[in-house]
Amino acid sequence: MGSPIKIKVKLKGDVAEVKALMPHPMESGVRVNADTGEAVPKHYIQEVVCKHNGNVVTTAFWGTGVSKDPYMAFTFKDAKAGDKLEISWRDNTGDTSVSEVEIS
Amino acid sequence: MKLQRRALMKSLLAAAAVLAVPRWLFAARPDKAFDEKNADAVMKDLFNSEFTESDQVTLKIPDIAENGAVVPVTVTTDLPNVESISVIVENNPTPLAAMFALSPQSIPEISIRIKMGESSVVRAVVKTDKNVYFASKEVKVTIGGCGG
Numbered sequence: 565m566g567s568p569i570k571i572k573v574k575l576k577g578d579v580a581e582v583k584a585l586m587p588h589p590m591e592s593g594v595r596v597n598a599d600t601g602e603a604v605p606k607h608y609i610q611e612v613v614c615k616h617n618g619n620v621v622t623t624a625f626w627g628t629g630v631s632k633d634p635y636m637a638f639t640f641k642d643a644k645a646g647d648k649l650e651i652s653w654r655d656n657t658g659d660t661s662v663s664e665v666e667i668s
Numbered sequence: 669m670k671l672q673r674r675a676l677m678k679s680l681l682a683a684a685a686v687l688a689v690p691r692w693l694f695a696a697r698p699d700k701a702f703d704e705k706n707a708d709a710v711m712k713d714l715f716n717s718e719f720t721e722s723d724q725v726t727l728k729i730p731d732i733a734e735n736g737a738v739v740p741v742t743v744t745t746d747l748p749n750v751e752s753i754s755v756i757v758e759n760n761p762t763p764l765a766a767m768f769a770l771s772p773q774s775i776p777e778i779s780i781r782i783k784m785g786e787s788s789v790v791r792a793v794v795k796t797d798k799n800v801y802f803a804s805k806e807v808k809v810t811i812g813g814c815g816g
Contacts, residue, residue, distance in 0.1 A: 579775065592783070594761060611697055621773050627702040629757055629765030629783050631738045637779035638768065 566661035569651050573643075573667045580643035580667060582614065584651050585635050592628035608656055609634060615650040616640060643667055698767065707756050707763040707791065714754065714767070715800045719793065722747070722801035727792035729807055736784040736809040743778055743792040745801075750776035752795045759788035784809045 567587040574581040586609065593606035612624040621640045645668050652662040701713035711719060728742040743753050753776060754767040765782045776794065784790075784807065791804045 592761075594785075610702075616773065619771075619773070621771050622778075623769040624778075624780075625697040625702070625767045625769070627762050627764050627766065629760050629762065631781040631783050635779070635781050637742075637777075639775040639777050640771070640773045641775060642773055 566653065566655070566659050569653070569661055569663035571649065571651055571663055571665045573649055573665060575643060575645060575667055578643055579639060579641050580616075580647075580649070581637070581639050582649065582651075583635070583637045584612075584614075585633065586612075586653055586661070587633050588653075588655065590628070590630055590632045590634060594628070606656055609653045610656050612636065612651065612653045614638065615648075615652075616643060617648050618650075701767075702762060702764050704764065705762060707758040710756055710764045711793070711800075714764075714793075715795060717800055719800035719802055722794075722803065725792055725794050725801050725803040727790065727803040727805050729790055729805055731805075732808045732810065733784060734810045736786070736811055738781050739784050739807065739809075740781050741779065741790070741792075743776075743794070743803075745776045745794045747776070747794055747796050747801060749797040750774070750794055751797060753778050754791075754793040754795075755780060755782060756791040756793060757782060757784055757788050758791065759786050760784065 570585040572583045588609055589607050591604050591607040595604045597604050608628050609626050614622045622638045647667045650664040654660045701710050704710045724746045726744045733739040750770055752769050755765045756763045766780050768778045787808045789804050789806050791802050793802045
């Protein structure tokens with residue numbers, strides 16, 4: 565199980581502005597370990613699914629070019645206080661993480 | 669003969685079903701596009717269509733990135749019925765950094781932090797239900813972000 569995702573939602577009328585921070589090494593497979601001289605294996609998030617009350621509002625597909633500890637922001641409408649927002653990710657090793665917040 | 673026709677109809681129907689599914693429902697990661705080493709090949713894999721530069725696509729990214737390991741990018745657009753937003757770094761070993769598949773509930777604005785190995789043109793690509801549009805910008809990188 566990966567680290568929990570930090571989620572912040574700002575509600576403006578019925579528009580929800582979401583910011584999410586996901587602690588993850590995001591190893592591209594290009595970086596070389598200075599001690600061993602060997603390339604550090606790829607380890608990166610490939611897919612992030614964002615659900616509003618169970619419906620997918622945004623899916624982010626990522627390559628190795630996303631920074632370490634990824635930050636992403638997105639916006640959607642038809643939101644109200646009390647709604648649930650769930651974000652989950654899956655990385656190339658099959659590891660996953662899921663976090664949920666209530667919009668207030 | 670009859671069987672062949674049935675098989676043909678079956679494959680035609682399957683193809684039609686694939687085409688009829690709106691892009692925002694496509695849930696699979698475009699793995700091939702993420703493995704491509706060339707930005708034009710990425711565009712071809714993802715869209716396989718013509719694309720045009722548009723001032724309705726806004727790409728916000730620093731002119732000079734002091735640290736290539738963390739470059740903030742924001743893409744917004746006034747275009748209607750946006751299905752996806754992608755960020756492509758032309759000179760990265762694998763140029764496709766991220767693709768956001770949106771839904772009808774989405775407001776088309778996304779932010780992400782990306783790595784840049786060296787100075788490069790960055791493209792923001794917006795696919796609507798009609799066309800593919802992009803904006804691009806040259807970003808100078810002082811310290812590269814891929815070698816560590």
